Amino acid sequence: MGTTGRKLRADAERSIRTIMEAAERVLSENPGATMEQIAEAAGVARTTIHRRFASREALIDIMTVAAWREIAEAVDAARPSTAPPQVAMYQATANVLRVKSGWRFALTNRGPLSGEAARIEADVIGKCDLAIRRGQQEGAIRPDADPLWVRRVYLALLTEAAHGPHPGHAGPPAETPAETDADIDELATRVMDTLIRGFGPARPEADRPRED
Amino acid sequence: MGTTGRKLRADAERSIRTIMEAAERVLSENPGATMEQIAEAAGVARTTIHRRFASREALIDIMTVAAWREIAEAVDAARPSTAPPQVAMYQATANVLRVKSGWRFALTNRGPLSGEAARIEADVIGKCDLAIRRGQQEGAIRPDADPLWVRRVYLALLTEAAHGPHPGHAGPPAETPAETDADIDELATRVMDTLIRGFGPARPEADRPRED
DNA sequence: GATAATTGCAACACTGATGTATCGGATAAT
DNA sequence: ATTATCCGATACATCAGTGTTGCAATTATC
Incomplete structure (x- = not known):
């Protein structure tokens, strides 16, 4: 019970x-x-x-809800509706990364959610979509990019950054990496950088750098 | 047996x-x-x-090996070592997408692989890394980008594209979408586009498009 | 210190899944 | 047509995991 x-x-x-x-x-x-x-x-x-x-399922359900609550907190703490979009999105990314690395299991997709977890998730996704739309209006994101695809890529980048091996110091494979603030910031930068700038050269005229 | x-x-x-x-x-x-x-x-x-x-585990093992064999085939069919990098990478992406959507389960990460599957995987990963390195030398990928991060993002994009909802026609949620060649090409384009160009505006001078 | 709650431990019933064995009928290969 | 193989069906043994109960010992709370 x-x-x-x-x-x-x-x-x-x-x-x-x-x-x-x-x-x-x-x-x-x-x-x-x-x-x-x-x-x-x-x-x-x-x-x-x-x-x-009450049961194994109940345990997992409760964990899932707790995790999603923390995610929602993390997003709201970035003041996504008042702060400037770029700042808010970076802040939200960093906050979410911190939470996500602590709920690696509870926040992995094991089929569609239900109950309160589903509600919270929908809410968060909504805010995410809103941020992307605003990013497009601001010019930070190409207006002809499919917002759904952008969102999916963003979420994929988040999971990748949160659960992958550490980038900076190739340390021993600790199970709980105990991310420092610097790590989080580096990861968040990486995610936002990848999302906004992409891997391609920023200036097309530099895409054929001949060796001087 | x-x-x-x-x-x-x-x-x-x-x-x-x-x-x-x-x-x-x-x-x-x-x-x-x-x-x-x-x-x-x-x-x-x-x-x-x-x-x-012999057992449930054996079934899954055999499926995994079969799937990875097809992946290796798909990669090799793109002639990654002879064709020009851009073409090869696009072709490989398309081929892998086709295979991946047919082995959704067998190709999802359920912990580290073992045996032959691990061998094949390592081989494929190696070729992937090679392609990325060549992409950097060619100028298609920023030289200061972390190749490991690029690879992880590429793989994440592949999974996202292969297993997500379809982009073009918002049809009924078929379990096996029965991807057409056009679909595959669209997805591959999307992945490569995202990887190479990113979401940001190609020209920095266009990042503040004021309304005319 | 008295009281109520919490825990560990041992035992139990129950369920669901795995894997094996056997048999007769069906089917491919020659 | 004969033969070796394959399949479905049934039954069975086994095992692991779940969830429950009762009791004694411990511990927080007042």
Whole structure:
């Protein structure tokens, strides 16, 4: 019985957090992981998980909603409707990257969402589309670009940046990279750069650089 | 006993194909689908699948190898080492898109590959990296762009293009879109366009188009 | 310190999926 | 036409994972 509105003791809520964090860690590496493995990773008994979450599905649902809530927060924190588009989009990208790397499993597409998660997702997608439309009006994005394709590419770049290997320092393959602010900024820059400028040379007259 | 080298009767080989095709269809929509569901979709008895494939894992392995073989074929068919880079890369993109949309499940990342599939994958990745490096030398790709990031974006664009909703005609959501040559070409153009030119305006002096 | 909640542990029932074995009828190959 | 092979059907054994219950020990809260 996970969400039955009863006052939980402090340690109980701590357990819930620990469980969700462990589940995120384990499931992100093996989506088919068992409750036993999750429990072990969380340092609790398997029955404790079932005490707090009605079922495996419920656990995942709750994690998904929590993750999407954080995403929505991250987007709103960038003040997408008041700040200048470029700044807002960069800020939103950075914020989302931070959240996304902490919810690698919960935020991966495993079929269409349902319930509140779907609602939040639709909301976020809407704001994303709005930003793209504004970007087109501003001239930052080619007006003849298909907005849907732009959005899909943007989201793909986000996932790629959030879950790929680190770019700067080719360090040991840590499972939770513990991204620093500098890392996040570099990734966000990379994503926005790729999206806005693309890989091609900015000036067509420089596309044939002959060796001097 | 899947790969034990015995001469199979014609109908047996037909069964194997049917099973793999059905498995691809079913698993691409539900990766946790059971052998029973696969069998039903293939129009055969569950025991027949076990007759041809030692286990569920073996089935998936064989499918994965088959898919990667086709990918390698598709890449080689573009003559990446002899044709001019731009043409070869476009051709390879189109070919791979066609293959990829037919092996949606087998070609999705479910952790690191092993065995022959891993070998083929490494080979293909190598050719991809080579193409990117040549693209940089040619001036089609900015020389200061991180080749690794370029590759990851390219692969992400491929998946996005192959598995997303169709762009041109907003038709009914067919499960196997049965891509026409025109569709493939449009998608390939889109991918290469996005990769090479990016979304930004080609000429920086046009980035502030004031309304006339 | 009294009380109520939380946890670990052990045991259990239940379900669903996998894989095996066997058989008779159907089908391709010669 | 004969033969070897393949298939569907049924039954079975096995196993892993899920979810539940009860109880004793621990711990937060008042």
